[in-house]
Every structure is written in structure tokens, then in C-alpha cells.
Amino acid sequence: MKSKTFIDQVEVLVRSGRGGDGAMSFRREALVAFGGPDGGDGGRGGDVVFRASEHVNSLLSLYYDPKCFAQDGGPGQGQKMFGKRGKDLVVDVPLGTEVYDAATGLLVADITEAGQRVVVAKGGVGGYGNVHFKSSVNQAPTEHTPGGEPEERRLRLELKTIADAGLLGFPNAGKSSLLSTLSSATPKIASYPFTTLNPIVGTIVYDDWAKVALADVPGIIEGAAKGVGLGLAFLRHLERSKVLVYVIDMAGTDAREPWRDYEVLKKEVDEYSVELSERPSIVVANKMDVAVAQENYERFVKETGVAPIRVSCEARTGLDEFRQALRQAVGPAVRFHHTHAQRPTDLSEMPDTTGDEIPAEALKFATFLKLEKPKAKSHPSRGNIH
Numbered sequence: 127m128k129s130k131t132f133i134d135q136v137e138v139l140v141r142s143g144r145g146g147d148g149a150m151s152f153r154r155e156a157l158v159a160f161g162g163p164d165g166g167d168g169g170r171g172g173d174v175v176f177r178a179s180e181h182v183n184s185l186l187s188l189y190y191d192p193k194c195f196a197q198d199g200g201p202g203q204g205q206k207m208f209g210k211r212g213k214d215l216v217v218d219v220p221l222g223t224e225v226y227d228a229a230t231g232l233l234v235a236d237i238t239e240a241g242q243r244v245v246v247a248k249g250g251v252g253g254y255g256n257v258h259f260k261s262s263v264n265q266a267p268t269e270h271t272p273g274g275e276p277e278e279r280r281l282r283l284e285l286k287t288i289a290d291a292g293l294l295g296f297p298n299a300g301k302s303s304l305l306s307t308l309s310s311a312t313p314k315i316a317s318y319p320f321t322t323l324n325p326i327v328g329t330i331v332y333d334d335w336a337k338v339a340l341a342d343v344p345g346i347i348e349g350a351a352k353g354v355g356l357g358l359a360f361l362r363h364l365e366r367s368k369v370l371v372y373v374i375d376m377a378g379t380d381a382r383e384p385w386r387d388y389e390v391l392k393k394e395v396d397e398y399s400v401e402l403s404e405r406p407s408i409v410v411a412n413k414m415d416v417a418v419a420q421e422n423y424e425r426f427v428k429e430t431g432v433a434p435i436r437v438s439c440e441a442r443t444g445l446d447e448f449r450q451a452l453r454q455a456v457g458p459a460v461r462f463h464h465t466h467a468q469r470p471t472d473l474s475e476m477p478d479t480t481g482d483e484i485p486a487e488a489l490k491f492a493t494f495l496k497l498e499k500p501k502a503k504s505h506p507s508r509g510n511i512h
């Protein structure tokens with residue numbers, strides 16, 4: 127059986143560690159009468175942490191091991207010994223992973239930057255040992271508290287590849303060929319449909335070292351929205367792209383009509399998401415080295431009213447024009463990612479410190495700062511008892 131090599135959606139169960147119980151113990155030692163309570167606290171339970179890693183490109187490991195359990199905290203012990211802290215479980219996930227609560231469907235986190243860490247289940251706190259409960263009226267307390275309960279929840283992870291632009295087209299249109307000629311990515315290229323089965327990202331580097339990340343996804347065919355071919359599920363990998371690049375096989379290989387291909391592609395993307403279909407786009411006419419392509423190109427312009435950029439991956443023509451058009455469409459290199467809407471600071475609400483008058487708010491601090499130096503107190507380790 128061929129094993130899976132790429133997974134972009136997975137449901138996992140995460141559970142943090144339970145806090146260790148506080149201990150109940152009394153100091154018992156030769157020649158020490160009434161030693162008093164000495165039960166230590168329990169250790170904190172470990173957290174479950176998702177960490178963004180550039181070295182992982184699929185959710186495959188979580189697919190095979192969907193249970194993420196962190197270590198429990200150790201119990202407290204006599205002689206005021208604290209319990210061991212439970213180890214955190216750190217799971218590496220690819221950049222572009224969205225984490226949803228499986229029960230509510232709410233977005234918990236969007237992991238987009240390398241090294242970003244998100245605690246998805248917080249460990250339970252350690253319980254208090256009986257040493258905490260001693261007082262002048264209770265010199266032999268037996269109270270101690272249990273450790274905090276762990277957090278457990280089901281999460282759904284969705285990988286949405288991070289790229290500035292995405293290639294869209296029928297199988298065999300030459301999407302992978304375009305990516306491999308423009309970047310150092312090495313996608314598989316072949317004359318049969320659905321050569322590409324997973325999204326692949328390549329980076330186009332310009333002369334001034336500007337970079338544009340371009341994603342290649344599997345081809346779309348008519349009816350994809352209803353699940354024909356590979357369906358449209360992989361279009362989620364283009365959701366973060368600012369620009370869509372429609373790649374049209376202008377040679378009309380296998381008796382296809384390029385203008386119809388374009389209409390079908392638009393329709394299918396529209397069925398997947400209206401928002402996606404309205405993104406800025408570039409249309410590329412590929413295989414212009416084939417004799418019939420020029421004729422088809424003219425008809426394409428007439429039928430659709432769109433004049434694509436003419437390229438040929440084989441003859442390596444028109445590639446520079448496409449690179450420039452792509453860069454212009456992508457604009458300044460700003461990474462596209464969701465962050466929870468942050469209210470911009472309203473400057474009118476800030477105290478006015480530009481005039482001569484000192485605002486009342488600032489005066490309050492000024493008075494506060496004029497406080498005399500506090501008198502020397504006993505060493506902090508001796509506590510506050512004088």
C-alpha cells in the first residue's frame with residue numbers, strides 16, 4: 127500500500143498535564159518536637175504547545191499520531207519538597223496552519239511566523255501542600271489541595287500554504303513547468319493529468335533580491351466543485367495568496383478550447399469562494415511556441431476580452447514580462463496573514479503633552495515620583511515581620 131506523504135487537514139486531541147497534588151506531611155526528626163507541617167506543593171502540569179517550523183511542510187506526523195498529551199506534574203512530598211514540573215509537549219507544525227476548536231468551529235490560532243508558539247492546552251496548576259496552611263491557631267494543619275485539572279479539547283488543524291501568488295489551471299496547462307523555470311523549485315512535470323498532487327511553493331528572486339512566493343496546486347477540471355478530479359479542497363492553499371495566476375494551455379492540447387478553459391476555471395473558483403474569485407489575477411497563455419497557439423490567442427482575446435501574457439516554458443519566452451507583472455500585482459512584500467483585528471490607537475484620546483500645560487494625569491505621576499527614598503528595611507528574605 128502506498129503510504130500518505132502529504133496531509134493538510136487533521137483532527138487531534140490535545141490534553142495538558144494534570145497538576146501534581148499538594149502533600150500532607152509533618153516534620154519528624156529526632157530531637158525536634160512539634161516539627162510542624164512540611165508537605166510541599168505539587169508540580170505544574172505540562173502545556174501542549176504548537177510551534178511553527180519551516181522544516182515541516184505537512185500535518186503528516188499529527189495524522190499518524192493525533193493524540194498530543196503533555197506530562198502530568200509530580201506530587202509534592204514531605205520535607206517541603208515540590209513536585210516535578212510536567213514536561214511541555216511541543217509539536218512542530220508547518221507555517222500557515224490554522225487551528226480551530228473542533229466543537230465550536232472557532233479559530234483558536236493562526237500560525238504564520240517561524241518560531242511562533244501557541245499554547246493550545248494549559249497545564250493544571252500544582253496543589254498546595256499543608257505547609258501553606260499553618261497559622262498561629264492551626265499549627266498542625268492537615269489541609270492540602272489537589273492539583274489543577276488538565277485542559278482537554280479536540281482541535282482541527284488546516285494547513286493553508288503561505289504564498290504571495292498561486293497558479294491555477296487545467297491539468298497539463300504547464301503550471302509546474304512555469305514554477306520550475308522561474309524558481310528553484312523542482313515539481314514533477316509530465317504530460318499526463320494530475321501530475322501535481324500536493325501544493326508546492328517556489329520562490330522567485332528578482333535582481334534586487336525582492337522575493338515572491340508562488341504556489342503550484344493540482345489542476346482543476348470541469349465539475350471540480352462537485353468533487354470531479356481532485357475536487358477543489360486544495361484551493362484552500364491559495365486562500366492566503368494575494369494574486370491568482372490563471373495558466374491557460376493556448377495550444378489547446380487534447381482538443382481543448384482555451385477560452386472555454388478560462389471560463390470554466392473562473393466558474394469553478396467562483397463556486398469555491400466568491401471572495402477568492404474576486405482576488406486580483408493575472409492570465410498567462412502558455413505553450414505559445416506551438417504553431418496553433420497564436421491563432422488560439424487571437425480567438426481567446428475576442429471571446430473573453432482578456433489579453434493574457436504570452437509565455438512559453440519550452441522556448442523560454444515571455445517569462446520576464448510575467449515576472450514583472452507578477453511583482454507589480456503582488457506589490458510590496460507584505461506577508462498576508464490573519465491577525466485578530468486590533469483597534470488602532472485613537473490619538474485624540476491621548477493626553478495632550480504638546481502644549482506648555484502639564485496634563486493632570488502626568489502631574490499625578492510627577493507627585494508620585496517625588497516620593498522620598500524609603501527607609502532601609504530588613505532584608506527581603508527575612509519577610510515583613512518587624
Ligand SMILES: Nc1nc2c(ncn2[C@@H]2O[C@H](COP(=O)(O)OP(=O)(O)OP(=O)(O)O)[C@@H](O)[C@H]2O)c(=O)[nH]1
Binds near residue numbers: 296316413
Ligand atoms: N510545447 C510546450 N509544452 C509545454 C510547455 N510548458 C509545459 N509543457 C508540457 O506540458 C506538459 C504538462 O506540464 P506540467 O507543467 O506538468 O503541467 P501542470 O499544469 O503542472 O499539470 P498537472 O500537474 O497535471 O496539473 C508537459 O509535458 C510539459 O512538457 C510549453 O511552453 N510548450
Ligand SMILES: [Mg+2]
Binds near residue numbers: 303313
Ligand atoms: Mg503540475
